[in-house]
Amino acid sequence: MSNANTAHDHHDDHDHPMPTGFKRWFMSTNHKDIGTLYLIFSLSMLMLGGAFALVIRAELFQPGLQFIDPHFFNQMTTVHALVMVFGAVMPGFVGFANWMLPLMVGAPDMALPRMNNWSFWILPFAFLILILSFFVPGGAPASGWTLYAPLTIQGGMSVDMAIVAIHMMGISSIMGAINVIVTVLNMRAPGMTLMKMPMFVWTWLITAFLLIAVMPVFAGAVTMLLTDRHFGTAFFNPAGGGDPVLYQHIFWFFGHPEVYIMILPAFGIISHIIPTFARKPLFGYSSMVFATAAIAFLSFIVWAHHMFTVGMPLQGELFFMYATMLISVPTGVKVFNWVTTMWRGSMTFETPMLFSIGVVFLFTLGGLSGLMLAITPADFQYHDTYFVVAHFHYVLFSGAVMAMMGGAYFWLPKWTGHMYNEKLGKIHFWLTAISFNVTFFPQHFLGLAGMPRRYADYNPIFTEFNQWSSIGAFCLGLSQLLFIYIIVATVRGGKKATAQVWDEPEGLEWTVPSPAPFHTFDTPPTLK
């Protein structure tokens, strides 16, 4: 760690005083405050969604029904997924984008600060509506997060509440995406050409385009559900000439780009962390950019691999199988680039680096099981089993969420001005990584042995792996309390962080003091 200048220039040399309380947080247009709000919201949703997951794992500790009835179990799986996808992962990345994009491109703020405020403050109300649906007759939606018709045409009032909540979340993330695109295209410091942008900026720019392309399609799909339910249309209801399979096509046309929306910013984050701790520039920068763009493009032509067992012509199955496998090429480019960045680097293993290496290793495992699922004939065996559950948790938890944790440790000193406790950080990493694998690795075997997902009960032959999984899940959940403790302790105090924080990291964000002052880059920086 460098001993560069520890000076804390807190020139709040602005004529207006720093707002406080309600005015600061509820009416904020400051990208750093809004970023903080997003991150706190994301962490709260991670805990809430995690609590739902623990209800699921508690029930599955033993075969038979112990704690909850199957209908409530289905509500848990559904709301767990909705909360994690739309509440934890997506807002989490928007939080990182808010905090870091202006700092990385040398802009004073996001391009559209007031819209930024709206896009955040819609979210808590969206989730309030979703969570309140537990208390209406029939309980929360229990159809799975995919909200497949025709089941959701029949559901109770909670389905309508979920649809409204999804509309609000969609509006929020579209506004966030517009903000990112305008900021990146318009507010870069002089001299920062597109091909000089930091990787996190690139991945977010592409993610934002994906969001704008597919969130409206999802909004359309749930609007069709809503009108099918109440206004006499028959998009998905065969009684009126509709087709339920059409819903699945529209949903997955959104749904597959959505999974890349949730992973591309994670790729961006670890593309910052790995070079910093390998003390080498990122290997193959331009191939990283093109690989990201290629993944984004391919994500639009693979959706039906979620629907192999629904039935489609052989040519269709072959097309979607090959297109899906093709995605492993740009993804492989990225993985090799990270590994090559580490190759012969002067590596040190601070907490952010541990998380990043964890992501490279475990995400790749998730990619491997994804390749297995892409093989159409094999998918007929694996479809809707715990193998799929294991697969997407390897890419979503040990991909997206662990990258966010790594990113949080990486930039926490910049945000708070304090170093976090390195020892506790490392303990948090190992607890998380080990308990994650204890939770989800056995689920591969459960799936291969034929245990179907989304059931409250199971054949007793699956008991042992389920017990491993449940024990792991509770360790994983409890380990995150340590994460919260570390964050709170770092916010409150700790060793003062330098402006650079790490050993000569690259990027404009390290040229501003730690903590980053309320206003930065009022005059654009000059690039070396």
Added chain:
Amino acid sequence: MDDKKGNIVIKLVVVTVIMFGFGYALVPLYEAFCRVTGFGGKTDIIEEAVANQAKVIDRDVAVTFTSHTHSSLPWDFRPVTKGADVKVGEVQEAVFYVKNHSSQPITGMATFNVTPPRAGFHFKKTECFCFSKQVLQPGEEKEMAVRYMLDEQLPDDVHELTLSYTFFDNSKYAGQ
């Protein structure tokens, strides 16, 4: 907000609106896709006069008829013609029986598909009770016909196929 930013924002909002519309456009696109490719076991329609001119080929295909009634519809619906050995190119008729058990007049609509789906496109109907809604008075029963033929492009390896009908309660959509 300066003009340059405003321009990008307007463009992005337009893209958002277009993509919302695209979600809806997928509905007719999907239908057109199914009609053209026979995806999902969709069948084709042909004029009776045209069908009668088709050359009959000495190739037997076993056609089976099955029927289902949606649980919300108090009708009895079953094929009278359970199956037939059909020559390719010859126009045939199958008869279905339906009865309304309830004390209400009910409008029903039948959906259908052909298995294997790749044969659906070559299963051509000249007349079918599924072309229109069926209204049954309380206690009414009747027999309904499907006239169909198999065209000569039916894939060679298809030796048997199944035509399945499901009747749904369409009363909710009666006004349309």
